Amino acid sequence: MRHSSARPVLTALITGLFVVSCGAQEEPSPESAAAALTPEVKAAQVGQEAAQAPQEAGAPFEFTSTDYWDSGITFHVTSPNSGSINEVTITPSGLEIDNSPVTVEVDGTVTGAEVADLNNDGSPEIYVYATSAGSGSYGSLVAYATNNRKSMTPIYLPPLTDNPEASEGYMGHDEFAVVESILAQRFPVYAEGDTNANPTGGTRQVQYKLEAGEAGWVLRADKVDEY
Numbered sequence: 001m002r003h004s005s006a007r008p009v010l011t012a013l014i015t016g017l018f019v020v021s022c023g024a025q026e027e028p029s030p031e032s033a034a035a036a037l038t039p040e041v042k043a044a045q046v047g048q049e050a051a052q053a054p055q056e057a058g059a060p061f062e063f064t065s066t067d068y069w070d071s072g073i074t075f076h077v078t079s080p081n082s083g084s085i086n087e088v089t090i091t092p093s094g095l096e097i098d099n100s101p102v103t104v105e106v107d108g109t110v111t112g113a114e115v116a117d118l119n120n121d122g123s124p125e126i127y128v129y130a131t132s133a134g135s136g137s138y139g140s141l142v143a144y145a146t147n148n149r150k151s152m153t154p155i156y157l158p159p160l161t162d163n164p165e166a167s168e169g170y171m172g173h174d175e176f177a178v179v180e181s182i183l184a185q186r187f188p189v190y191a192e193g194d195t196n197a198n199p200t201g202g203t204r205q206v207q208y209k210l211e212a213g214e215a216g217w218v219l220r221a222d223k224v225d226e227y
Contacts, residue, residue, distance in 0.1 A: 059081060060078070060079065060080050060081050060082075061077070061078065061079040061081050061088075061109070061110040061111070061113075062076075062077070062078050063075075063076070063077040063078075063112075063113040064076045064077075065113075065115045065126070067094075068115045068117070068124040069117070069124075071094070071122065071123070071124055071149065072094040072149070073092060073093065073094040073095060073123075073124055073146055073149060074092070074093045074094060075090060075091070075092055075093070075113075075115060075126045076090070076091040076093070077089070077090050077091075077110070077113045077126070077128055078091075079106070079109070079110035081109040081110060084107075084108065084132075084133040084134075085105060085106070085107060085108075086105070086106055086108070086109055086110065086130075087103050087104065087105055087106070088103070088104055088105075088106050088110050088128055088130070088142055089101050089102070089103045090102050090103075090126055090128065090142070090144060090152070092126075092144075092146065092152055094149075095146060095149060095150055095151055095152070096148075096149055096150045097150040097151050098150070098151035098152070102144070102152060104142055106130040106140060106142060107130065107132045107133075107138070107140060108130050108131045108132035108133050108138075108140070109130060109131060109133070110128060110129070110130050111129050111130060111131050112128070112129040112176075113126065113127065113128045113129070114126075114127045114129075114177070114178045115127070116178040116183075118178070118181055118182065118183065118209065118210040119209075119210045119211070120181070121148075122149070123145065123146040123147065123148055123149050124146060125143060125144060125145045125146065125155060125210065125217075126143065126144050126152075127141065127142075127143045127155075127176065127178060127183065128141070128142040128143065129141060129175075129176045130142065132172070135196050135197075136171065136172035136173070136196070137172050137173050137174075138172040138173075138174065139172070139173075139174035139175060139176055139185070139187075141157050141176055141183075141219075143155035143157070143219070145210070145216075145217045153216050153217060154216060154217075155210065155216070155217045155218070155219060156213065156216060156217065156218045156219070157208070157218075157219045158218070158219075158220075158221075160185070160206070163206070163221050163224075165224055166204065166206045166221060166224050168189075169189035169190045169191065169199075169201045169204070170187060170189070170190070170204075171188075171190045171194075171196060171199070172187070173187055173188055173199075174186065174187035175187070179207075181209070182207045182208060182209055182222065183207070183208040183210070183219055184205055184206070184207055184208075185205070185206045185208070186203060186204070186205045186206075187203070187204060188201070188202075188203055188204075189201030189202050189203065189204050189226070202226055202227055203226065203227045204224065204225070204226050204227075205224070205225045205226075205227070206221055206223075206224050207221070207222050207223040207224075207225070208220060208221055208222060209222045
């Protein structure tokens, strides 16, 4: 049975679709990036299948992308979502050298997947989102780049705690989304004394750009906004 990639998180902050664009883009403004992560936006996802309904609790996850901007590359993502720890399998198609599936373990359940070309090199990436079990609902990311359309390479996202500015007041309930040429991570900010169910510090959004690192691809924090 096939399920879509949207999910209700942060008390239904995100119920619409996210903008995806792989052409040359100007850096998104804080206003446009924030708007793309609000329920009012109903944006079409270019080059991949759009989300239509929340992921059913406990249901297996399955996502198949369409041919992203005629690159000839597609991705099939599956996860059983059968417990608090799950495996996610990503199977590419159309790569010139290696189309072997990769399977990794995630903390929680897989809740979404998107395809994008954040660095505009003509080789798409796959971004898979997971949420941990429990009241914290901590988000995590599994992502792969396609090197010159030949094979998949992991994309590294540094822990949020490595960035003191971004992580202050963070207690989970985060959401990832591709917004134009960046990956956005959005979450409520907890003030001292706040309960898990009642954050009072507003909302923070961290914007990441995809860059080449010493040993592979890295998502580097480029901007931190608060609302």
